[in-house]
Amino acid sequence: MTHSPQTDGIVAARLDSQTLAAHFDDIYPDLDPHEARVAADRCYFCHDAPCVTACPTAIDIPLFIRQIATGMPEAAARTILGQNILGAMCARVCPTETLCEGSCVREVAEGNPVEIGRLQRYATDGLLASNEHPFERAAPTGKRVAVVGAGPAGLACAHRLAMLGHEVVIHDAHAKPGGLNEYGIASYKAANDIAQEEVDWLLRIGGISIVTGSALGRDVSLAELQESHDAVFLGMGLAGVNALRAPGEDLDGVRDAVDFIAELRQCDDLSALPIGRHVVVIGGGMTAVDAAVQSRLLGAEHVTMVYRRDRGAMSASDYELDHASTEGVTILTNAMPVAVTGAGKAQAVEFAYTRSGATGLEKTGETFTLPADQVFKAIGQTLAGAPEGLTLEGGKIAVDAAGRTSVSGIWAGGDCAAGGEDLTVTAVAQGRDAALDIHRALT
Numbered sequence: 001m002t003h004s005p006q007t008d009g010i011v012a013a014r015l016d017s018q019t020l021a022a023h024f025d026d027i028y029p030d031l032d033p034h035e036a037r038v039a040a041d042r043c044y045f046c047h048d049a050p051c052v053t054a055c056p057t058a059i060d061i062p063l064f065i066r067q068i069a070t071g072m073p074e075a076a077a078r079t080i081l082g083q084n085i086l087g088a089m090c091a092r093v094c095p096t097e098t099l100c101e102g103s104c105v106r107e108v109a110e111g112n113p114v115e116i117g118r119l120q121r122y123a124t125d126g127l128l129a130s131n132e133h134p135f136e137r138a139a140p141t142g143k144r145v146a147v148v149g150a151g152p153a154g155l156a157c158a159h160r161l162a163m164l165g166h167e168v169v170i171h172d173a174h175a176k177p178g179g180l181n182e183y184g185i186a187s188y189k190a191a192n193d194i195a196q197e198e199v200d201w202l203l204r205i206g207g208i209s210i211v212t213g214s215a216l217g218r219d220v221s222l223a224e225l226q227e228s229h230d231a232v233f234l235g236m237g238l239a240g241v242n243a244l245r246a247p248g249e250d251l252d253g254v255r256d257a258v259d260f261i262a263e264l265r266q267c268d269d270l271s272a273l274p275i276g277r278h279v280v281v282i283g284g285g286m287t288a289v290d291a292a293v294q295s296r297l298l299g300a301e302h303v304t305m306v307y308r309r310d311r312g313a314m315s316a317s318d319y320e321l322d323h324a325s326t327e328g329v330t331i332l333t334n335a336m337p338v339a340v341t342g343a344g345k346a347q348a349v350e351f352a353y354t355r356s357g358a359t360g361l362e363k364t365g366e367t368f369t370l371p372a373d374q375v376f377k378a379i380g381q382t383l384a385g386a387p388e389g390l391t392l393e394g395g396k397i398a399v400d401a402a403g404r405t406s407v408s409g410i411w412a413g414g415d416c417a418a419g420g421e422d423l424t425v426t427a428v429a430q431g432r433d434a435a436l437d438i439h440r441a442l443t
């Protein structure tokens, strides 16, 4: 170890490799078979179960838990994956505290829900490890569908189309498939290369080819895809990021949180990844939490997350925010950045306190300054490179309930489509449902 958390500036190796490995290890160890049976036995197997209604992919949760309770985890995995083909990743990343577990009757009655997420992981991990693929393709339809984006939306759409007998070609701008599962989700939620393992397993259905390094608008045009395919699905996510619009934004040491997280996710040697001593993260969502927590885990001495509104307006859940606090992140609310200052590189961020006024958010007139040798901007992603001719709504691609865009023959889903919740599980649901509608339209 060459540096410590107290070393000034942005430097690598603040912690030794062993500590870093422990910090970035899987956040929730797998349940063993006995623990899974005990956890499953807590389920009341409710009729009209609220947990199912709360699941965007509508997994039959009481059924899969009963299958685990009766010693049939493979059947449980099939129940899950039939609705949500990325069930292994969703078991790790879903904000279950606000979805299924948040509405579990045992949460409502006792404040202690059935551990649905961990049970889902137990079942799906077992199936992935067995390397079996429980679904088969229907007879070939002779139809070809182009999918743009190999993230959760694109993969879920492609898998369902392949099951229904169509040929699918996915174009993705990145070098690896998986979208934010591979480049965005916090490392400790996606340990042991689970994102690629899941993609490899998913592709075993057959009939799907992926062209990586192929960007719509740069390497291939929408017109070309329409010409050579019977339908097109756009699952391109949100590749752009919002600007801070404050002086000093271009100073060295200021960068987008999503770029930092992507670099971290692709890093083979975390002791080589530089991190600041005083890190300031601007934003109040999951990206901000992930950047802040992982900065601490890399050894940053002081990490402060600053959000311009109050805590209740943050899009990160209470669970995520508590996790950040536990990891030593300081969370400040009602403060907005007015300038990043420093001689050639970031040294501090000036903030103005805010309050909600009659005309919206207003500054109180009081300010404060935080030392910062590294500043991460996590103030939202935007749709970049949307093909011309599509109607947009609120900066995203307008779609109807079935995922149809304003142009015939083109569907969209996931983060790039209007009306979603910017969650992995919602992207999966929208990709799957668009595939069903494409199938109806093609046959």
Ligand SMILES: Cc1cc2nc3c(=O)[nH]c(=O)nc-3n(C[C@H](O)[C@H](O)[C@H](O)COP(=O)(O)OP(=O)(O)OC[C@H]3O[C@@H](n4cnc5c(N)ncnc54)[C@H](O)[C@@H]3O)c2cc1C
Binding pocket: 093, 094, 095, 148, 149, 150, 151, 152, 153, 154, 171, 172, 173, 174, 177, 178, 179, 180, 181, 184, 185, 186, 189, 214, 215, 216, 217, 235, 236, 237, 238, 239, 258, 261, 286, 287, 290, 385, 413, 414, 415, 416, 421, 422, 423, 424, 425, 427
């Ligand atoms: C840092 C971070 C942490 C998150 N953590 C969580 C979490 O813990 N839980 C959760 O539920 N959600 C989380 N989310 C949100 C979740 O990752 C997204 O909602 C989900 O990945 C959306 O899936 P998608 O398929 O629509 O888009 P993406 O996952 O973004 O995939 C889009 C794909 O399209 C490709 N692409 C983009 N433009 C083009 C183009 N022009 N041509 C070809 N390909 C293109 C990209 O390379 C990418 O592979 C997080 C997001 C971020 C940024």
Ligand code: SF4
Binding pocket: 042, 043, 044, 045, 046, 049, 050, 051, 052, 061, 062, 065, 103, 104, 105, 106, 114, 116
């Ligand atoms: S709400 Fe809770 S107890 Fe009822 S079926 Fe769902 S997981 Fe089981």
